[in-house]
Amino acid sequence: MRKKLTKTGNSHALIIPPAFLDILKIDKNTELEVTIENGKIIAFPVKKPDWNNIPEEDEKLSTEELESLKKGEEDIKAGRAVDADEVWKRLGL
Known part of the structure; x- marks a missing residue:
């Protein structure tokens, strides 16, 4: 088309x-x-991950850990997070 x-x-x-x-x-x-x-x-x-339907193998995650995962996803979307290569670059390593 x-x-x-x-x-x-x-x-x-x-x-x-x-x-x-x-x-x-x-x-x-x-x-x-x-x-x-x-x-x-x-x-x-x-x-998008369904945070309310975590598979059984991940049931060991605490509420705090789930919240941390959600915040990390939000940070990535908002451009507030960088990958490991960028961290090394910024540190001059």
Whole structure:
């Protein structure tokens, strides 16, 4: 399928056909990860952990540990967290 971009304010949007949304089980509220790989735009739904449905093998996590995991996820989304390579770089190691 070939599509053209649609002007939206100062940006451009790619309109995703309803059939694609149905196949991917996504809607207007679904967060997408968008990257460029080998000159192609790649977009896919972000899988969010269900903190209320932790598998049995993780039942040993305390409430504090679960809260820490949630905060870590929020920090990553807000850009307040960095990976180990960035930490080493900032420390000059």
